[in-house]
Amino acid sequence: MTRVTPPRRSNEQVTSGNVTIDEAADSTARRPADAPFAWPSLSQGQRAVLLDLILHGPRSRAELTRRTELSRATLSRVTRDLVKHGLIEERGLQNSGRGRPSDVVALRPEAALVMGIELTGETVALAVCDLQGRVLETSDRPFTSHDVDTVLHELTGMVEETRGRHPRLTAVGVCLGADVRMDRGSAVVVDADGLGWDEVPLERLLSRAVRLPVAVTNNVQALTIAHHWFGVGEQTPSLAVIAVGLGIGAGIVLDGELLHGSRGHPGKVSHVRVFxxxxxxxxxxxxxxxxxxxxRAMQRNTGHASFDDLVLDVAAHDAAALAAVRQAATALGVVIAQVVNLVDVNRVVLTGQARVIWDVADEALRAALLERLDPAAEPPELLVHPFATTDYAWGAAVSAIRHLV
Ligand SMILES: [Zn+2]
Structure with missing residues (x-):
């Protein structure tokens, strides 16, 4: 199985319980000025150019004209305005190695920062990112309140505290294990397992409290956006991200677009019948x-007191623990086959805390996948992403970038 660590993680440090700041990235981010940045209202053309530069890096004007289908005159106006806003910069003539040097423009990733928050009902994890999804800072802490007003109050404090360190904080993303339906353009949390919330207009409430744009997303959906834009599945037109931990969830990208579903949570694969x-x-x-x-299922099926105990027994080659993990791998292979049969993605990213499944029982997973794949289907490329506890918060931050552009 291919293992990939995306480049964005090369400088990242992740800690538990403390704030960790990546010094190198942060000093770059602070260079221009620490003045607050209010996200400007952007035209469709400005959004198209900005998004292209976020996803693909520096471009020549000629390439941008071709890709956005704007006229040269319109592109000139659009780039001039984006430079004025401080979001992009002109790099002048650069040699592309293919004929004449071309006039290049590039994103200024540090122009604005975004913050991602993952709420689980037991913990809250935070990540601060630049506009290219590079993680500058992460933290996580226990957080057990489920009362909406208390959670809002605490989150507002966390955003203010982060804004104190990063005045250019421009938007906030929140993700959680829940359905998220849109109501007049604003996300409403429906049926949040860990929090017991139903019909909470979190996007509107938090945005009002912190006076910043806020994007609220299902957690697996947020992670899928992040992997599609900047992670393992970077810019793959069709992709499924399958996250396994406390639950199993799938996020699906088809033809370059994330599938939203009617309640912001497609890919509910938890209750697929596998045997x-x-x-x-x-x-x-x-x-x-x-x-x-x-x-929890693996732990319960073997009678272990905790999941960590089970993993320790797997490492010690305990037969019952290994059998439970192999059974989990077989079941997961069936789930992946169902997803591929249904939506025909050619790449599948596996991630989550239950990594012992693919670390130990890769063969069982792959055998079940091949066995249950439609005979006419092409086996997908399986990629494994090493999971950090703040990954969902990173996903929420990338959702906030997506919300802005
Ligand atoms: Zn079930």
């Missing part, structure tokens, strides 16, 4: 994926 008989999940489904694949 004809066997264990029953909490909802009474026989042979259900969630009775095998989640961390």
């Amino acid at each position: 004809g008989d066997g264990r029953t999940c909490d909802h009474g489904h026989v042979g259900c994926a969630s009775a095998y694949v989640t961390m």
Whole structure:
């Protein structure tokens, strides 16, 4: 199985319980000025150019004209305005190695920063990123309140505190394990498992409290956006991100676009029937994926006191622990096959805290995937992304960038 570490992580440091600042990245980010930055209202043409530079890096004017289908005169006006806003810079004539030097423009990733927040009901994780999704700072801490007003108050404090360190903080993304439906252009949290929330207009409430644009997303969806834009699945037209930890979720990108579904949470694969008989999940489904694949299921199936204990026994080659992990891998292979059969993605990213599954039982996973794949389907490329506890917060931050452009 291919293992890929995306370049954005090369400078990143992740800690638990403390704030870690990447000094090198932060000094670059501070160079221009620490003046607050208010995100300007952008025209469609400005958005198109900015998005292209965010996703693809520096471009010549000729390439930008071709890709955005703007006239040369319009492109000139658009780039002049984006330079004026401080979002891009002109690099002058540069040699591309293909004929004449061309006039190049580039994003200024440090022009504005975004903050991502992941809420689980037990912890809150934060990540601060630049406009290219590079992580400048991460932290996580226990946080057990489920009361909406208390959570809002605490989050507002965290945003203000972060803005104190990073005056150019421009937008906030929040992700959580929930459905997220849109109501008049604003995200409403529906059915948040870990928090017991239903119908909470979090986007509107938090945006009002912090006076910044806020984007609220399902956690796996947020991670999928981040991997599609800047991570393992960078700019792949069709992609599924399958995250396995406390639950199993799939985010799907088709033809370059994230599938939203009607309630902001497609890819619900937890209750796929993977075996004809066997264990029953909490909802009474026989042979259900969630009775095998989640961390809690593996732990329960072997009678371990904690998931960490199970992982230790796997490392010690304990037969029962290994069997449970192999069974989880087989079930996960079936789930992946179902996703590929249904939406025909050619790349699948596996990530999440339950990495022991693909670390130990890669062969079982792959065998089940091939066995249950439609005979006419092409096996997908499987990529593994090493998971950090603040990855969902990174995803939320990238969702905030997406919200801005
Ligand atoms: Zn089930």
